[in-house]
Amino acid sequence: MIRRRTFLKASLAGAVLLAAGAGASWLIGRDAAGDRRAVLEALIPAILDGALPPAGAEREAALTKARQGVDAAIGALAPAAQDELAQLFALLAIPPTRLALAGIGRPWREADVAEVSAILQGWRTHRLALMRSAYQALHDLVTGSWYADVAHWPAIGYPGPPRL
Amino acid sequence: MSSFPDSIAAGLARGWKVLDAGAASHPARIECDVAIVGSGAGGGITAEVLARAGLRVVVIEEGPLKSSRDFEMREADAYPQLYQESAARKTKDKAINIMQGRCVGGSTTVNWTSSFRTPEPTLAWWRAHYGLADFTAEALLPWFEQAERRLSIGPWGVAPNENNSLLRRGAARLGIPVAGIRRNVRGCFDLGYCGMGCPTNAKQSMLVTTLPAALEAGAMLLTRARATRFAIVGDRIEALEVDWLDASGLRPGGARTRVQAQHYVLAAGAINGPALLLRSQAPDPHGLLGARTFLHPVVVSAASFAQRVDGYAGAPQTLYTDHFLETQPIDGPVGYKLEAPPIHPVLFATTLQGFGAVHAERMKDFAHTHALIALMRDGFHPQAPGGRVELRGDGSPVLDYPLTDYLLDGARRALLSMAEIQFEAGARIVYPVHELAEGYRDLAAARAAIAALPMQPLLVRVVSAHVMGGCPMAADAQRGVVRPDGVHWQLANLSVHDGSIFPTSIGANPQLSIYGITARMASGLARTLTGRPAPELAQGGAPAQ
Numbered sequence: 035m036i037r038r039r040t041f042l043k044a045s046l047a048g049a050v051l052l053a054a055g056a057g058a059s060w061l062i063g064r065d066a067a068g069d070r071r072a073v074l075e076a077l078i079p080a081i082l083d084g085a086l087p088p089a090g091a092e093r094e095a096a097l098t099k100a101r102q103g104v105d106a107a108i109g110a111l112a113p114a115a116q117d118e119l120a121q122l123f124a125l126l127a128i129p130p131t132r133l134a135l136a137g138i139g140r141p142w143r144e145a146d147v148a149e150v151s152a153i154l155q156g157w158r159t160h161r162l163a164l165m166r167s168a169y170q171a172l173h174d175l176v177t178g179s180w181y182a183d184v185a186h187w188p189a190i191g192y193p194g195p196p197r198l
Numbered sequence: 199m200s201s202f203p204d205s206i207a208a209g210l211a212r213g214w215k216v217l218d219a220g221a222a223s224h225p226a227r228i229e230c231d232v233a234i235v236g237s238g239a240g241g242g243i244t245a246e247v248l249a250r251a252g253l254r255v256v257v258i259e260e261g262p263l264k265s266s267r268d269f270e271m272r273e274a275d276a277y278p279q280l281y282q283e284s285a286a287r288k289t290k291d292k293a294i295n296i297m298q299g300r301c302v303g304g305s306t307t308v309n310w311t312s313s314f315r316t317p318e319p320t321l322a323w324w325r326a327h328y329g330l331a332d333f334t335a336e337a338l339l340p341w342f343e344q345a346e347r348r349l350s351i352g353p354w355g356v357a358p359n360e361n362n363s364l365l366r367r368g369a370a371r372l373g374i375p376v377a378g379i380r381r382n383v384r385g386c387f388d389l390g391y392c393g394m395g396c397p398t399n400a401k402q403s404m405l406v407t408t409l410p411a412a413l414e415a416g417a418m419l420l421t422r423a424r425a426t427r428f429a430i431v432g433d434r435i436e437a438l439e440v441d442w443l444d445a446s447g448l449r450p451g452g453a454r455t456r457v458q459a460q461h462y463v464l465a466a467g468a469i470n471g472p473a474l475l476l477r478s479q480a481p482d483p484h485g486l487l488g489a490r491t492f493l494h495p496v497v498v499s500a501a502s503f504a505q506r507v508d509g510y511a512g513a514p515q516t517l518y519t520d521h522f523l524e525t526q527p528i529d530g531p532v533g534y535k536l537e538a539p540p541i542h543p544v545l546f547a548t549t550l551q552g553f554g555a556v557h558a559e560r561m562k563d564f565a566h567t568h569a570l571i572a573l574m575r576d577g578f579h580p581q582a583p584g585g586r587v588e589l590r591g592d593g594s595p596v597l598d599y600p601l602t603d604y605l606l607d608g609a610r611r612a613l614l615s616m617a618e619i620q621f622e623a624g625a626r627i628v629y630p631v632h633e634l635a636e637g638y639r640d641l642a643a644a645r646a647a648i649a650a651l652p653m654q655p656l657l658v659r660v661v662s663a664h665v666m667g668g669c670p671m672a673a674d675a676q677r678g679v680v681r682p683d684g685v686h687w688q689l690a691n692l693s694v695h696d697g698s699i700f701p702t703s704i705g706a707n708p709q710l711s712i713y714g715i716t717a718r719m720a721s722g723l724a725r726t727l728t729g730r731p732a733p734e735l736a737q738g739g740a741p742a743q
Contacts, residue, residue: 084558110278113448114590137383150552158553159657160631166633166656167292174295174548175285177557181543182274191565192510192543195271196389198201198397 058117066120069127070108074101074176076142080150081176085189103179122168135165202398205406211284214413217261218621219422224453230256230418231727233438233459235425235474238304239629239712240696241465243345243735245412245721248463252735255417256457257409258440260470261301262447263421265405269395273544277395280308280471289585290598293655294495297663301395302421303405305467306709309663310392310514310540311381311401313351314706315714316344319528323578328674328701330682338714345713347502348400348735349382356388359512362538364503364568366517367537368623374521375504379537381513382709384738390511390540395697402738411736422447423455425466426593428478433690435462461691461727464669465716468492468698472587472668473595481688486679488587489533490670491597492703493662494535494573497609498549499559499616501568501625508565509541515707522615523570523705529579532608534704535573536616541569549659551633560629560637568620572612578704581605582701587668601660606653609660611650617644631659664708669698677701684719695719 075078078100079086087093096136108119117156124143125131133139145153157169187194210216217224231253234241241257249255264279277285282298289296299305316338324330345351358366366376387399399406413419422443429437437456444451464471472488480487491615515537516677523533539545543564550560560567576582601609613630618641620628627637628644632651638644651658670679671694675687680699686692697708704711717735724732 051313081553082558084555085561096650107284109446110284112283112345112447112594114592114594114596115283115286115288147554154553162652163291163293163656170292170656173553177547177550177553178544181547181561182272184272187543190543190561191506 045164058120061120061124064124066123069120069123070105072142073099073123073126076150077140077154078104078176079173080147080154081173082180083147083151085180085186099183100176100180101109103183104175107175107179119171200662202266204265204267205399205410206263207267209410209413215416216413217420218263218633219451219453220445224442224455225523226455227661228256228455228457230254230457230459232461232463233258233457234463234465235438236304236405236464236466236696237298237302237409237419238465238467238696239306239332239404239709240716241463242303242306242408242463242464243713243716244695244720244723245417246408246735247717247732248724248727249412249417250736251413251724251728252728253724253727256413257299257412257417258423258425258438258457259302259417259419259421260424260443261299261422263302263419264307264395266395266397266399269397271389271391271394271397273394273542275310277544280395287469290596291600291655292589292603294493294599294660294662295645295672296469296493296597296665297521297661298665299471302409302419303403305663306403307395307405308393309403309709311383312515312518312537312707313710316711317705320702320705323528328670328677330671330701331673332682338718341718342710342714344735345710346718348738349407349713350384350738351380351382351402351710353378354381354383354516355515356386356513357661358516359390360505360507360552361507361509361512361541362515362567364507364623365398365519365536365538365570365619368619368621369521370518372619372624374619376517376519376520379516379518381516384533386513388513390514392514393542395542398453406519407738408735409652420455420537424450425474426450426477428462428474428480430478430480430689433688435689435691438462438482461693461723463723464692464694465696466539467696468665468668469587469595469597471623471694471696471698473589475669476587477593478695482679483688484656484676486670486677488702490577490584491587492576492584492598492666492700493599493611494660494664495576495605495701496571496573496663497612498631498659498661499570499613499620500550500631501620502563502627502629503566503568503625506565507541507568509567509569514538514540522612523575528575531611532574532576532579532582532605533611534574534608534615536619537571537573538614539571541567549631549661550629551631551635551659568623568625570619572616573664574608574612575705576605579604584667601655606658609658610648610651610653614645614648617648633657633659633699664703666700666708669694670701671699672701683722684716693719693723
């Protein structure tokens with residue numbers, strides 16, 4: 035019970051930090067690409083579960099490409115949105131706020147798909163709109179980048195644009 | 199690359215005056231008669247009218263110049279290149295995703311071609327509440343007709359695609375009337391990729407009509423050029439400060455140009471336009487600037503059919519019903535227009551709720567998916583006052599648009615209306631687009647679920663492609679930012695010619711409202727500036743298929 039209350043309080047604190055919109059100046063000196071990578075490497079297999087190839091070299095290549103696709107998509111967003119996402123990835127990468135927002139006390143790479151899916155599901159229906167918006171941002175970036183890729187069209191029966 | 203003749207490339211080769219951020223050098227100062235900020239529906243019409251009236255016109259566009267040879271019909275290219283914020287522009291609380299153009303031609307380059315005259319109930323409301331006495335259907339008729347001739351707007355004579363046919367079949371079984379949507383196309387190939395830039399130049403957007411006409415008449419076009427600030431002295435604008443963007447097209451690159459004009463026309467859309475005036479600290483004695491910004495908030499219902507629907511193929515939005523706009527008074531419970539949008543992989547994957555195996559399974563059904571959208575008519579009820587454009591710390595705009603209980607009630611009714619039509623049309627499963635919704639196999643199950651779903655922002659998915667208001671026109675300064683002729687109430691040499699002048703939402707896809715109303719405003723402005731009657735818009739071709 036105590037643990038749950040602590041978690042809720044910490045979760046709120048993390049959300050307030052995200053909501054503060056104080057700009058991304060507190061991120062100076064952080065490795066933004068490293069934060070993003072650490073988080074995406076855990077989240078992408080859960081978000082794309084069912085679309086990714088089964089374990090093996092093909093899956094690893096698809097995961098790398100998916101992460102690069104997300105990086106490219108973020109790079110095309112407005113600077114303000116890029117800053118907000120950098121803050122989100124940093125908060126999810128820094129251990130105390132990772133614990134607060136995601137409830138896991140271990141590095142992301144140690145979390146399996148089932149555990150990450152449960153975290154995503156929690157954000158998706160969270161009572162705080164801010165957590166739901168974080169979920170939707172990640173959902174849109176990962177699924178959008180995946181289905182933008184011509185390699186993933188046959189699986190959904192999309193023949194691609196006509197040839198002119 | 200499309201093999202269709204690219205009239206933009208040809209015009210550039212002939213020496214059109216187009217200056218891009220990537221040019222080797224940029225002048226410190228450009229002088230002209232009229233500077234137009236934005237090249238979309240309002241800016242394009244205004245540029246043609248003023249340039250053909252003999253005025254020296256400069257058009258300032260923040261997005262790039264892309265044309266048919268660039269339009270590859272791929273979402274991966276189109277969204278970052280042609281849309282505001284990479285098609286991921288969001289309201290402040292991120293509960294509404296806004297699709298708006300950011301390229302030469304503005305939203306007209308990427309819209310879905312739906313063309314409606316301003317509905318009479320909307321005009322009646324403006325006359326009654328904003329003193330806009332000359333906004334009658336009769337007074338506007340010649341202007342709509344002129345725009346329709348210019349842009350080849352007419353009935354669509356090709357059979358609707360399956361996604362649209364399903365709307366008709368389902369609605370017919372419920373006794374709900376469905377009508378055809380007129381489109382601004384010439385020689386359309388019925389491809390279905392309007393939202394990624396027309397690869398055949400069939401869509402009569404500003405990119406291939408009014409802007410080339412203006413350039414032929416000697417206008418100058420600045421691209422990837424951000425209108426940062428008006429320098430205002432007293433009741434006049436002295437200059438427009440323009441920042442040339444860097445290679446990413448997202449940030450100022452360092453070079454600046456000061457554009458000095460006799461008159462300025464703001465046509466930057468209903469988010470970026472009010473933001474420019476806010477950055478410029480334009481007079482706003484009645485606190486109206488950027489307020490009452492409307493979106494036609496849209497909710498979505500997806501459905502799975504036994505047959506292929508192929509919602510990506512064929513002209514989008516060729517049929518509609520206004521039944522649910524007409525079942526209650528305009529200021530009663532919010533009404534909504536139903537249309538059938540294009541369904542492309544990224545658009546669908548990002549809109550569809552859920553993740554992981556559930557999401558992947560539904561994506562496998564992509565080609566069998568039908569979708570309907572409900573566009574809610576905001577701005578006519580005290581609980582639908584729209585949003586407010588604010589500035590972030592970096593000067594970029596963000597729209598604070600609260601989804602009120604009134605609108606969320608509309609969302610619930612609309613999800614049910616759409617599910618009902620989809621089941622009548624033969625849907626196997628209906629998926630209201632809401633984070634807590636599942637797939638429902640019959641209407642009773644869908645009805646019970648939709649009645650119980652918590653209608654909250656960021657649970658129900660809400661999108662928008664129609665941004666209106668924020669610089670409303672009115673007969674007096676207490677109610678409007680601009681006069682009925684588009685001239686700013688406090689700034690004598692500024693006009694606003696875009697969707698931001700609408701005092702409410704339109705209640706229909708807004709492009710033709712912008713074309714017709716700004717054509718009248720631009721003609722009036724040309725007359726004022728030249729002392730001569732303005733030329734009509736050029737004749738377009740017949741809307742042949």
